[in-house]
Amino acid sequence: MFxxxxxxxxxxxxxxxxxxxxxxKIFCVITVIVVAFQFYLNTFKSPDDQTVDFLASLIYSLxxxxxxxxxxxxxxxxxxxxxxxxxxxxxxxxxxxxxxGEGIYYVLEQxxxxxxxxxxDWASLSFYPLAFYHxxxxxxxxxxxxxxxxxxxxxxxxxxxxxxxxxxQFGEEQAADTTFFLxxxxxxxxxxxxxxxxxxxxxxxxxxxxxxxxxxxxxxxLSTVGDVLYSYLDVYNLYTVQHPVNLLWSSGFLxxxxxxxxxxxxx
Amino acid sequence: MLHTTxxxxxxxxxxxxxxxxxxxxxxxxxxxxxxxxxxxxxKIEQRIFEKHGMPLSQAVQDFKKFDSVLKExxxxxxxxxxxQILDKIVVMKETKNKEKNWITIEDxxxxxxxxxxxxxxxxxxxxxxxxxxxxxxxxxxxxxNVPQTSGYRKVNNLIQVGMLIPHGYALTHDxxxxxxxxxxxxxxxxxxEKNRVTVKVLPTNESFAKSTVxxxxxx
Numbered sequence: 001m002f003x004x005x006x007x008x009x010x011x012x013x014x015x016x017x018x019x020x021x022x023x024x025k026i027f028c029v030i031t032v033i034v035v036a037f038q039f040y041l042n043t044f045k046s047p048d049d050q051t052v053d054f055l056a057s058l059i060y061s062l063x064x065x066x067x068x069x070x071x072x073x074x075x076x077x078x079x080x081x082x083x084x085x086x087x088x089x090x091x092x093x094x095x096x097x098x099x100x101g102e103g104i105y106y107v108l109e110q111x112x113x114x115x116x117x118x119x120x121d122w123a124s125l126s127f128y129p130l131a132f133y134h135x136x137x138x139x140x141x142x143x144x145x146x147x148x149x150x151x152x153x154x155x156x157x158x159x160x161x162x163x164x165x166x167x168x169q170f171g172e173e174q175a176a177d178t179t180f181f182l183x184x185x186x187x188x189x190x191x192x193x194x195x196x197x198x199x200x201x202x203x204x205x206x207x208x209x210x211x212x213x214x215x216x217x218x219x220x221x222l223s224t225v226g227d228v229l230y231s232y233l234d235v236y237n238l239y240t241v242q243h244p245v246n247l248l249w250s251s252g253f254l255x256x257x258x259x260x261x262x263x264x265x266x267x
Numbered sequence: 268m269l270h271t272t273x274x275x276x277x278x279x280x281x282x283x284x285x286x287x288x289x290x291x292x293x294x295x296x297x298x299x300x301x302x303x304x305x306x307x308x309x310k311i312e313q314r315i316f317e318k319h320g321m322p323l324s325q326a327v328q329d330f331k332k333f334d335s336v337l338k339e340x341x342x343x344x345x346x347x348x349x350x351q352i353l354d355k356i357v358v359m360k361e362t363k364n365k366e367k368n369w370i371t372i373e374d375x376x377x378x379x380x381x382x383x384x385x386x387x388x389x390x391x392x393x394x395x396x397x398x399x400x401x402x403x404x405x406x407x408x409x410x411x412n413v414p415q416t417s418g419y420r421k422v423n424n425l426i427q428v429g430m431l432i433p434h435g436y437a438l439t440h441d442x443x444x445x446x447x448x449x450x451x452x453x454x455x456x457x458x459x460e461k462n463r464v465t466v467k468v469l470p471t472n473e474s475f476a477k478s479t480v481x482x483x484x485x486x
């Protein structure tokens with residue numbers, strides 16, 4: 001009797017406007033996982049320990065793989081569709097190239113060969129054009145009217161960040177060698193996709209799709225800050241596999257995976 | 268809490284609807300499915316139904332409702348997607364005579380639908396019978412020499428795709444009101460150049476004025 005009464009009172013309500021909220025607990029979980037892992041890595045005394053190398057590579061590859069699988073799931077959902085299907089497939093392939101790049105890097109390092117610059121960089125760098133294709137494919141289909149100030153911001157941001165980096169690195173090394181251009185390529189790739197993702201988040205900002213795009217932008221921000229920071233650390237020879245910069249990449253990939261889950265949920 | 272509604276989309280033809288919008292709604296459906304996937308289309312369709320209680324085909328004819336749901340999903344991107352959809356469907360051609368609005372159909376599926384209707388001898392005769400003035404179905408069938416058995420089916424099909432639109436009533440001898448129908452187009456021109464078929468249509472002034480989609484394309 002009580003149950004029947006309760007059911008009658010529970011009238012389904014159709015919301016006036018669709019809403020999607022960000023679950024901040026997910027960010028806390030991601031932070032706890034990557035920070036805990038970083039603490040664990042720091043328990044090893046030497047950064048040259050092979051176990052540290054292996055574990056650092058493993059967490060990077062695993063988190064990128066999670067994001068790749070999430071992107072594959074989304075692309076399969078919209079299989080054969082011109083915009084969503086192709087763009088998410090490109091993102092998935094891009095994420096897989098990160099996994100491949102890291103795998104090659106690890107193998108070369110174990111064989112005492114030079115891991116970078118090497119073919120591993122080509123694999124890792126191919127993530128950027130694929131991610132850029134994903135972002136621009138979506139943005140161009142929805143053909144937004146973009147404010148001039150935003151346009152200016154997304155054009156200037158990569159130029160400024162890249163110029164500052166190039167100036168500092170060139171001043172430090174006094175030579176435009178392969179390492180210099182490689183570092184520059186990562187910075188250019190990272191900042192360009194960051195600009196495009198900001199544009200994407202602005203396009204969808206008033207719709208429910210704006211939430212996954214905002215989270216995606218956050219993931220790309222983390223990853224790009226990681227790239228920029230790594231390049232600076234590399235200039236001053238301060239990078240080790242135990243450096244906290246690794247946190248940014250791993251958390252970036254997990255945040256991107258969360259953004260893809262949100263995308264699947266909203267549309 | 269959201270409730271899940273299962274429904275079968277139906278096509279309701281009323282006097283507020285333009286045959287042009289009915290034709291175009293089918294292309295919108297295809298454009299969304301081709302670009303954003305069937306799942307996205309189903310989500311949009313489901314939301315339109317739960318919010319406005321109508322299928323997408325009807326919401327397209329009340330474009331503000333369709334637009335409001337697109338905005339809910341895609342935010343400012345909705346304006347872009349609408350333009351994109353409409354650009355793929357029709358391109359307006361400038362004419363010297365401002366009163367005549369020739370439309371070039373760009374959407375291949377829509378071209379196929381029109382050509383199929385004109386390729387069928389009976390359907391072509393039915394359309395010819397109502398190109399100048401509206402008639403009731405029995406008169407249409409009599410004038411076009413189409414047998415009643417298949418004739419009603421073909422007329423209904425033309426109504427459903429939007430090629431025939433309701434236009435006024437006639438009173439029968441026993442005082443009943445019977446709907447009269449008219450062709451949505453005044454004229455159709457088909458051009459074949461190499462492998463490309465171009466279909467240009469001249470909608471009646473009334474169907475053009477009633478079409479919310481057309482008003483959006485050429486305000």
